[in-house]
Amino acid sequence: MTDKRLKEHPILPIPSLQKISFTWNGSTMWALPDEMISSALLANGVKIFGKHKKDGSPQGIFCANGQCSQCMVLLNDFPVKACMTKISAGDEVAELRGDPIFPKKSNAPYSKEIKRIELPALILGGGPAGLSAGIELGKMGIKSLLIDDKPSLGGKLLLQTHRFFGSISAVHAGTRGIEIAKKLESEIKKHPSIEIWTNSTALGIFRDRVVGILKEGKEYVILKPQVTLVATGARERSIVFRGNTLPGVIGAGAFQTLVNRDLVKISDRLFIIGGGNVGLIAGYHALQAGIEVVGLAEAMPECGGYKVHKDKLIRAGVPIYTNHTIISANGRTEVESVTISEVNELFRPVEGSERSFKCDTILVAVGLDPVNEFAIKAKKFGMHVLSAGDAEEIAEASAAMFAGKIRGVEMAKMLGADAPDVPENWVKTAEILKSRPGRTENKKNQNCEDGIVPVFHCYQEIPCNPCSSVCPQHLIKIEEADIRHLPVFLGGKSGKKCVGCEKCVTICPGLAVTLVDYRNDPQNPTVTIAHEFSNRATREGDSVTAISSEGEPLGDVTVTNVRTIEKNDHTILLKLQAPKNIAARIAGIRVQELWVSEAMEEKITRITDDTIVCRCERITAGTIRELIRKGYRDVNEVKAVTRAGMGACQGKTCQPLIKRLFSEEGVPFTDVTENTRRPLFIEVPIGIFAGVSEEK
Template identity: 50%
Template sequence: MTQKNNRIQNHPILPVERGNPLKFSFNDEIFTGYENETIAAALIANGIQIFQFHHKDHSPQGIYCANGQCSQCMVMVDGFPRKACTEILQKGMHIQALDGLYSLPQKVGTNQLHPIIHKKAKVMIVGAGPAGLSAAIELGSHGIETLLVDDKNQAGGKLVLQTHRFFGSKELVYAGTRGIDIAKILSEQVHDHENIELWLNSPVVGVFSDHKVGVLKDNQQYALIDPEILIIATGAREKSLPFPGNTLPGIIGAGAFQTLLNRDLVLPGKNFFVVGGGNVGLIAAYHALQAGIHITGLAEILPQCGGYRVHLDKIKRLGVPIHTSHTILRADGSDHVQSVTIARVDDLFNPILDSAKTIPCDGVLIAAGLTPVDEFFQQAQQFGFNTYAAGDAQEIAEASAAIVSGQITAKRVLSQIDNSENDTQNIQNLENIRKVLSSRPGNIQVTERNKKREGVLPIFHCVQEIPCNPCSGLCVHHLISIPSDDIMAIPDFIDPEGKCIGCAQCVIGCPGLAVTLVDYRTDALFPFVTIPYELPIDKNDVLGHSYPVTDRDGRFIGMAEVVNLTQTTKMNHTSLIKLIASAEIAEQIAGIQVKSETPPSIQDFPELPIENETIICRCERVSAKDIRALICDGIHDLNLIKAISRAGMGACGGKTCEPLILQIMKEEGIPPQEVVPFSKRPLTIEIPVHTFLEPEQNDDETHE
């Protein structure tokens, strides 16, 4: 095969650093990877999309979760099955695509056995994302012995994948700071507290009826923790979207996409289509553009995208076609996705098949919403643990709300430990803040255009009520105001005395890239316009050239010449592009299209979608048709459906297909009270059997 280099070479926000190169083979061909990267990253970097062929129908399987939760990326490594997304590449590895079911070698060698750890904990927190970290910090600052465990090799949860600046309140939740930097700040605070013990690379594998929690410490030693209080801050997982072709290699969730892009610095494709216009889809699309991926379009089934308008405007200004009131009908391709077909929907969200159009792409990013990872919490409650849920495991919201949720949970725990209600008012205040930070975007208010055309002034392209206020604290002359008790308010610029000096701090610091600066002082007819920019750009390439400029909605409004580009370390990876533009359009300019790419052509798609083709259980490849038939036969117990069809029996433990089976139940008119969900059983991930063996039973157990 022709070897490809799908590695990000230059990123506007992230440093591009790799370990030493090393050679490995895949299907007997030699490739180059790098130390410390996963097998999946190395394969995708080399243009390999197919990791295995399903044993049932030989369909090609590519990476799906990139998180160790399913087994679609299983490959054979030196004769053993391994998940490519979690296994670190080693020099000289012989990797083969898995073809059907694997058989283990006769001799497996000797495994080092470790004693089982038995440990008591005052408070145990599962999940070191924004909620878990903030809960630990709050508890740590009050001297509470806390054990914080996470399955990843670094703390921060999804924050470590977020290259954009966060919204919210600057005073309370680091608004204006990039997610990757918030993760570092919170992690450092955790390390400052000696009474917080952090176990990374340590997945929880089950909570048990004897009030113990099973953890695979350092991914190798089994530990049974006996916590007095258990906080579950396990975050959220993405919802799967059922449509024909949904398991083709190249169709991945937003979390997996961001992992490959922003952690592994590899490109899972060159032309992606995005499904879902909530914040997750809009942000992931922007991350793709930052990494150099062309976005062929975004479909949102609702009449408007549900994410923040500032996120939407950013990608519209970069030329991404937005298809609201559209749904995905199918994805097609032989061994990986080559096109998606979308169609408009009517008022009842039924697709209007006459409107179907096919869009070529080599990847589809699914951002169909999130669902809480709350199985541990539910089980812990069922078993009578003294337990709390925090962050997305409690309620899906922005990461800023999760930080506050962690603080609230910790305060509740502290009140319980002290047996006092002293903090009730404080908790109530934090609850109010959490609610504001969780708010859905509000009304749109467009302010009247300035008519004076003199002096210098910022233009706010931020027209929707969202919980955000960094701009209000950035102006040295205090010319921008957002009431401290109403951070949903749209910023107000008040400058009757003409004090604005054009310092552009408000332009640099706005996380929505929604502030520009128009300076009429040199030439009122052709003022300077300063706009923020976060894609790769080289001053020498753009200086003196004219580019198309767009208004807030991404509409082309004219051409403008680049007269300067400022990039300093203080600006934290946000560039300032200075343009000269006609006064007629200067205040409307919100974006510039430095890169022009011709979008792939759109053709009509002749075939009608066949929904029953859709694969519901991707691990065992069980179709909607098979599951629907069982439901119509009167089987409303998911455990029975599993026993008959194998749906839910795969490596992901039904995490992906359960919501989809419930959706089919609903479509078939089965009342929810008649539906029996999957029984949740440990282990939640696969772990080697030898982990439970001890060197000498009972004698070598470690008690702490």
């Protein structure tokens, strides 16, 4: 039996839980209690959940967030979304093929009066923005109700194993997202005036200024709040490409949900589309889970995410193809490879630049759209409504936290509470936290070669100050008024020396701080780096390839010490002995072999139905597919019916494409009668065979 569950992870604990059994299409499989059906199926190696009712195309997980319906299955004969429905012992789960037939009810359903509740404050969304707003309202004792559609509070924080950027004092910078979620949940539950409904979904906002809620999936409740905060986050964008609905094409949020929340290794070889923070971070999470990241394609000339996120991937050995887009996801019933291409200045594919890579999963991370329909409706109907987090403006979770804090105070004032005005410095901090990446400097590393020296491998202005906040000697300076400035080591200017406490190395969210110790051997100093790949074992005495911040191999160096610091969220510190001329340039080590990212010799693109297969006779792929689906297995019959292969080239161009169509339709070519090849190889004037000559 296939077991795709993670066995180890450098950050996340792997719990030992009693398994339960269920059936899939009549076969017994194993699941964990209370996990979603989709996770249970994927953990058992099942990627195809059903067939589309229109054309029978395979369907599988895409969003894992209830936003689409690609993961519909039959649970005990009833259609459900697999990503939003928990599995129970003894459940019978089956593929959904076509429209479901609902089971008949023997008795008329019992109905009761709908409950209506009036309340001062309603918060839609229990992510970083909603929780932060609720905490502020709770501090003032304002009766509020927070609604979230998930079983646990925290939103996307629950999926983030990396440390967060921003300010330590304002938004817990330097702490992993999963830990921030725990802090916020613990804080909001201290306030008795805040009521929380999890597993509950806002269904709509109506013109009589009420909000319809499906409470815990069982009860419809109508709420009439005095003021509402919409903190519903964002949904992922998608793009159109050939094969984009194949099982194995998945959104970044779904990928992180399944890997980091449910601990399911849904992929062995992953390719990423999109170089924003979401795609870059997801790639790093994949590496932590032991998944090979074949590459990342970004259509713009440069990745839109933080440079330190990009640098982490490059150092690990993941190639990033800028000015590239996806052409197709390839495979018959699920993803088997991806084809990408360069794009020109109009973002159109450059013919002849295509490359294909073997992979089983394509992660789509091409941006987010605010889930703002609730706010739009509320404003239209004249309700008192505010928005925060991604529902207001797409930004980092740290910005969402601080925006929620501000909105909580504003809600209190709207309710007439004795609340202070929002301080000006809060407004400025909020603007800084949601700012886009700033300029990139070609900063030279410190040239001091005495004692212990911290080296900063961050060259782009982003809001971040953990390293300066934790330095016990106050030797790292970042402008307090604007934490987007790059860090500076004061060194001898202050009369103090670095004591080598390593706090700046362990807390850096970008793993972009190293320590170079020249004291014992100035010619071969010791370099301390942060490392988060325990499943790719590195031991004392190992020879590893040192990498610069830009991904340049600097040479092989020796690991002299490996330490795991539990109090720093399992960060591993590696000490490397390196020649003086490269020591300050070392930013990390390669964790993925280069062969993982090699392109296939063959360029593969999936043929769409409107694609011309036979150029000579203008026969489309759809016409030939229709015959294959009717049972045609003789290429000569296909030729006779369609004229494909009867044109001037006599099938030289179209016959390989027709063979591929049989393969895409799941027909082994051993079951197909090939086209009978007859003379002539090229066109010849018939008079030639009669000896006719044009010479006089």
